[in-house]
Amino acid sequence: MDRPDDAGLDRVTDFLRRLTGLLLDTSGEGAELIEHHVRATAEVLGAETDVLLVPDGATLTVTVRGRSRTVTVHGVPEVFRLDRLTALKPLLTDLAEGRTDLTEAERRLERIRTSPAPYPWWLKLLGIVLFSVGFAPLMQPTWYEIGTTAALSTFVAVLAVAADRRPRLTKVLPLVVAVAVSVLTLELFADDPARGGPVLLMLPALFFFVPGDYLSAASAELAAGHITTGAVRLVYSAFLLLQLYVGVLIGVLVTGTSTRALFDQAATSDLPRWSLFLSWIVFTVGTVLAFAIPLRLLGPLLLLVYLTVGVQSLGTKLIGEVGGTFVAATVLAAVATALARAPRHPPRLVLLLPGFFTLTVGSLGMRGLTTLAGGYVIEGFQDLLKLVTIVVSIAVGMVLGAALATPERPRSRPL
Template sequence: MTDTPTADELGGFLREFVRMLLRSSGEGAEGVARAAGAVARAYGGAAETVMVADGAVLHVAVGGRTSTTTVTAFPDVARLDRAVALKELAEEILAGRLPFHRAEAGLKAVAARPAPYPRWAKPVGIVLFAVGFAPAVQPTWYEVGTTAVLASVVACLAVLAEGRRRLTQALPLFAAVVVSLLTVWIFATDLSHGGPVMIMLPALFYFVPGDLLSAATAELAAGYLSTGAVRLVYAVVLLLQLYVGVLLGLAVTGTPRSTMLDTVARGDMSHWVIVLSWAVFTAGMVLAFDVPRRSVGWVLALVYLTLGVQAAGTALAGEVAGTFVASVALAVTADLVARGPGRPPRLVLFLGGFFTLTVGSLGLRALTSLAGGHVLHGFHDLMDFLTIVTTIAVGLMAGAALLPAGVPRGGDAAPGPRPATGPGTTGS
């Protein structure tokens, strides 16, 4: 490097670097500290980070001088283009091609970069995201049609809440109320089209925290107790918002809770339409979460890889085994692909495939069945939910363990051994 920063300068840079990593840490925060340590070493310093789910204590040392600061950021995956740009910046730093003053300018450019798509693309993406997922809930054209209408309403609410933090935090509740009202009044009048919950689910899938639930379980199992516990609580709170919103809609319409049985309608779609629907789903994800165009092919490939492995595994050994094998395949493939320079980070590669496992929707189905008084059915869904979320988490851990020692995780900035500073903390 042509210029060596002071401890305060490097600490300030890493503070913003870690803040951006935290914002894109929806699938786990354990790689943030390793990335910060690798960048610090690239500029002749050292960094030790104590992690929590939405923050970090960052200790930086350069030439005998130290700097300590705290960082907070709300985990989110809404701007995956920034996660891609941040990985590219880290690669330049670790390759020794970026003097510190240029790295500072590059980090500011990542923070200020505009969205890769026009503003109207996000609501369109939310609708496509839900419509593409609908056949996985019920393979009927009625499900697709109702989802298109309900998801359009959800997309409008998301646009109205954009930039309003308090409203955004309560958006799952408001969206669930509106979707519940419209479903009961208009779309769920005939049970031959499926139960109300099954009609609501695709439109609300944008808010279902399946990724956070499995990330939390994996972190707890790996010993990251503080990050895992906080993420688990936050994911449950999001699910409860959706659950309460559905119940409020029932209360307003005077609909008995006993109607909330998740009956599935008989399918009227061909197998190939269902398969192609995942391409629509991926297109929606790209627009809704601002995935850069150059990453689309990789995302689509991992979606279909996950689907194919899960289908084959389920046919051979049952749902749990199929989900476990798909999780392992997804974790290994995402990690290996993300190792290449210029390729998307692990989160971007991983997220589309993860959504296909649909773990979060099981949780909402279980809660609504229990609220409707269908105790046995609700506990059956709840046990399925707990089994699948644990299976996915363990599968992801197993996939990571299969990689050779020293191979970086896809979301990390550089290779290096796993930290040994104890649960919930990592150092370098």
């Protein structure tokens, strides 16, 4: 029979285990802060915790009054249910400030973990379409690109929503989506070189699955000294990117198209300049719906998107693309980190995500690989070299921005 100390230890350990699992499941942008969050919460509960962390799991050793428990936790790092992370911050804040006890915290945590998605399936579907259509002018500022993206992304969104109800499909979903988009693009939309290269027509519809966020998160973890988590996440990012690449090549083979058709040439712009400005509104609304972000955060996130785009555009004109991207990543990370320090503001990841997507590093990897497959060696390696440079610039900028906005002695309040 457990002694009273053992019972208390078991409750604290179980709470921290479930908390760590939820943090892992929402850590698609990096797991380096989980250790801090868990230790800070354990301290509030009168415990000490050692955390051994990898991107998809953790080992916790919890100690209360000299007695210890060790548990392992597994999670799948994603960013598709950010409503849970948003709801978690007030809970941990209330716990840290003594406004709730462990019993109530356990109830609230369980409600967050088991809560349904905040938007119905058709709104998530619409969100994925808007997310892709808003991004399309960045690839090619043409009406044809927008129309093609609307059609292709609707098909992609149907597959993504269907996979939510069939979890086994998620493991091969990037490959299946890439094959479908490749076949549809080559058969229906890439019939005139004047409308741009097939890869540029495919990319906006695939952007929801392109692991640019994972690539930059991996680089940021490596830059911050989290070698294991950064290296594992980097390998996983490369695997996801290769799935998309192989899917596109399978589509080429199925349609009997020559790989030489995978050129990377943009069409002549026919969009008015004001439409590019409005496209970021469409993109941000799509991000909110696709990633289950509470709708009340749309305004602040839109401001952060325009801040990031504005800084990147100005920086690119003054010091080049790499320098402009580095400065934009630094400013975005600094502002998001500073805002997230307030107890009632959204978590840093939620504030970062839409602005981060505007830096578009993942598409460079896809363009580089497919261009190489098409036999355009010089152009392909140029895209891949640019990918490496931009990824490192974003990662270092994110680390620098967070460091600039973090006080010398940060408070222990989590999130």
